[in-house]
Amino acid sequence: MSCLKKCGAPSIEELRASPGFPTEEDYKTGNIAVIECIEQIPCNPCETSCPRGAINVGNPITNLPTIDLSKCTGCGICVVKCPGIAIHLMDINYNEDSAMITIPYEYLPLPQANDTVTLVDRMGKEVCEGKVEKILSSKAYDLTKLIKVSFDKKYYEEIISIKRI
Amino acid sequence: MGEASGKMNNYDVVIVGAGPAGLAASIEAAGAGARVLLIDENNKPGGQLFKQIHKFFGSREHKAGTRGINIGTELLDDTEKLNIEVMLNTEVCGLTPDKKIWIIENKEISREITAGKIIIATGAYENSVQFDGWELPGVMGAGAAQTMINLNRVLPGHKVLMLGSGNVGVIVSYQLMQAGAEVAAIVEAAPTLGGYGVHTAKVARAGVPFYTSHTIKRAHGKNRVERVEIVQLDSNWKEIEGTEKIFDADTICLAVGLTPMVELIWLAGCKFTFIGSMGGYVPVHDRYMRTTVDGIYVAGDVAGIEEASTAMEEGRLAGISVAYDLNLIDDAQAEKRIEEIWTKLDSLRCGQFGEKRKTAKDRILEEGEGMILCHA
Numbered sequence: 001m002s003c004l005k006k007c008g009a010p011s012i013e014e015l016r017a018s019p020g021f022p023t024e025e026d027y028k029t030g031n032i033a034v035i036e037c038i039e040q041i042p043c044n045p046c047e048t049s050c051p052r053g054a055i056n057v058g059n060p061i062t063n064l065p066t067i068d069l070s071k072c073t074g075c076g077i078c079v080v081k082c083p084g085i086a087i088h089l090m091d092i093n094y095n096e097d098s099a100m101i102t103i104p105y106e107y108l109p110l111p112q113a114n115d116t117v118t119l120v121d122r123m124g125k126e127v128c129e130g131k132v133e134k135i136l137s138s139k140a141y142d143l144t145k146l147i148k149v150s151f152d153k154k155y156y157e158e159i160i161s162i163k164r165i
Numbered sequence: 166m167g168e169a170s171g172k173m174n175n176y177d178v179v180i181v182g183a184g185p186a187g188l189a190a191s192i193e194a195a196g197a198g199a200r201v202l203l204i205d206e207n208n209k210p211g212g213q214l215f216k217q218i219h220k221f222f223g224s225r226e227h228k229a230g231t232r233g234i235n236i237g238t239e240l241l242d243d244t245e246k247l248n249i250e251v252m253l254n255t256e257v258c259g260l261t262p263d264k265k266i267w268i269i270e271n272k273e274i275s276r277e278i279t280a281g282k283i284i285i286a287t288g289a290y291e292n293s294v295q296f297d298g299w300e301l302p303g304v305m306g307a308g309a310a311q312t313m314i315n316l317n318r319v320l321p322g323h324k325v326l327m328l329g330s331g332n333v334g335v336i337v338s339y340q341l342m343q344a345g346a347e348v349a350a351i352v353e354a355a356p357t358l359g360g361y362g363v364h365t366a367k368v369a370r371a372g373v374p375f376y377t378s379h380t381i382k383r384a385h386g387k388n389r390v391e392r393v394e395i396v397q398l399d400s401n402w403k404e405i406e407g408t409e410k411i412f413d414a415d416t417i418c419l420a421v422g423l424t425p426m427v428e429l430i431w432l433a434g435c436k437f438t439f440i441g442s443m444g445g446y447v448p449v450h451d452r453y454m455r456t457t458v459d460g461i462y463v464a465g466d467v468a469g470i471e472e473a474s475t476a477m478e479e480g481r482l483a484g485i486s487v488a489y490d491l492n493l494i495d496d497a498q499a500e501k502r503i504e505e506i507w508t509k510l511d512s513l514r515c516g517q518f519g520e521k522r523k524t525a526k527d528r529i530l531e532e533g534e535g536m537i538l539c540h541a
Contacts, residue, residue: 002357004362005357005358005362006375007375008351008373008375009366009369009370036363036366037363039362039516039517039518040517041222041361041517041518042222042224042514042515042519043222043223043229044223044224044225044229045225045229045230048224048225048229049230060515061223061515062515062519083220083221083222083229083363084361084363085367086363086366086367106343108343120372121370122370123369124370124371124373142220142231142235160370161371163372
C-alpha cells in the first residue's frame with residue numbers, strides 16, 4: 001500500500017522512485033530544487049516558471065516533472081509557483097555542519113531571521129531545531145514566503161518544513 | 166407580479182449562476198455581441214472562486230499558479246468591461262421550455278423575464294452524512310467552513326475534525342490551519358485517501374493525522390460539538406467494535422461530495438442520466454453544452470462535478486455556442502474556439518485523477534450524441 005495514499009505523505013522510497021527527486025549524487029551539486037511530485041496531475045507551472053528551462057513536464061501536462069540539475073541555480077521561482085507546495089530547495093553543503101532548506105510558507109505568524117525554529121519531517125514529526133537565515137518575499141511570489149533555515153546536515157533527507165508557530 | 170422596477174424583461178441570453186462557469190459564459194456571449202443578463206442569488210458574483218485562496222493547478226492557459234480569488238477578480242473585470250448586467254440577490258424560481266424565467270429579486274419583487282437562450286450554471290451543493298449528534302452546532306459542510314474563513318473572516322472553531330479526504334477536505338483543512346485553527350484529524354471511510362497527494366502531503370507535514378477506513382460514529386457535546394468519536398470500518402464498510410477513538414474537537418467538517426444543483430434543468434424538461442462519480446443525476450448535453458431542450462445550455466458543476474478550471478472552460482463553450490446559435494459568430498470562428506477549448510479540457514481531464522472524469526463526461530456526451538451543431 002502506498003504511503004502517500006495511506007498516511008498522506010510520500011515515503012522516501014516513493015520519492016526516490018519519482019523522476020524529479022534528486023539522487024545522493026545530485027544533492028552534492030549545490031543548492032538544488034527538490035521536486036516531490038509523484039502523482040500524475042494536470043499541472044506544469046514548475047516547467048513554465050523556470051527561467052533557465054531546467055524543468056520539463058511536456059505533453060501531456062500530467063507527466064511527472066524532470067529536472068536538469070546542471071541548469072538549476074536554486075533561484076526558488078518554481079518553489080513559490082508550485083500550487084502543490086511540493087518543491088523545496090536543499091543545499092547540503094551550506095557550511096561544514098549545516099544544510100540549508102528553502103521552504104514555501106503560507107502561514108502566519110512568520111518567524112523572524114535568526115529565530116530558532118523546529119523542523120519537521122513529512123509526517124509532521126519534530127526532527128531537530130534550525131536557525132532562520134532569511135525570509136524572502138516578493139510581489140511575484142503572490143503572498144507565499146520563502147524561508148531559509150539552516151540545520152544539522154545529517155537530517156537533510158528527512159526535513160521538509162518548519163513547525164507552525 | 167411587480168413590474169414596477171422598470172427593468173428590461175427580454176434578453177438574448179440569461180445565465181443563471183455567476184460562478185466560474187457563468188462568468189466565463191457571460192464574457193464569451195457578451196463579447197460576441199449578445200445582450201446578456203447574469204443572475205445570482207448571492208450578494209456577490211464569483212461563486213466559489215473568491216474563497217479559493219490557493220494557487221490553481223493546470224497550465225498557463227488555465228491560469229495555473231494563480232490564486233482562485235485573483236482569477237475571480239480578472240473575470241469580474243472582464244464582465245465590467247463588457248457592461249454585462251448582473252442581477253444579484255436574485256433567485257430563479259422557475260423556468261419553462263419556452264424560456265420564460267420567474268425571478269424573485271431581494272426576496273421581494275417577483276418578475277417574469279424572457280430569454281432567447283438560457284445557460285444554467287447553478288453549481289452544486291454539499292452532501293451530508295448522518296451520525297449521532299450530527300445536528301449539534303459545530304457540524305457543518307467543509308465548503309461552509311471555507312466560506313466562513315475566507316469570505317467572512319470568521320473562524321468556525323478552534324479544533325476541527327474533517328470527514329473526507331478528497332481535494333475539498335484536504336484543501337479546506339489546510340486553509341483552516343492558515344486561518345488559525347487546528348485540525349485534529351482527517352477521517353476517510355475508503356481504504357485510501359482521495360485527494361491529490363500534494364494536498365495530503367502539505368497537511369501531513371503540518372502534523373495532521375489521517376485515518377483511512379474510518380468514519381464518525383458520534384459527536385458528543387451538550388450545546389455544541391465537544392468531542393468526536395470515530396470508528397474503524399471493515400472491508401464491507403461495517404463498523405469494527407472496539408476500535409473507537411475519541412478526539413477533542415469543537416467543529417466537524419463534512420467533505421463528503423457534492424450534488425449538482427439541477428432543479429431548474431429538471432423543470433425545463435431536459436433529459437438526465439445518472440453518473441455517481443459526477444455527483445448523481447446530470448443533464449445530458451453535447452460537446453457544445455446544449456441540453457436536450459432547444460436553447461437551454463449547461464456549464465460547470467451542474468453538468469457534472471469537476472473543478473473551477475473545467476467549469477470556466479465549459480462556461481466558455483456554452484457562451485460560444487450560444488453566440489453561434491444566435492448567429493452572432495460564424496461556423497469557422499465557432500469551431501476554431503470550440504476546438505481550442507476542448508484541447509484545454511482534455512488536458513485537464515487526463516492523468517490518474519482526470520481519466521475517471523473524462524470517462525464519465527464521455528458517457529454524458531455519448532447520450533447527447535446526434536445533437537449536431539446547426540442553425541435552427
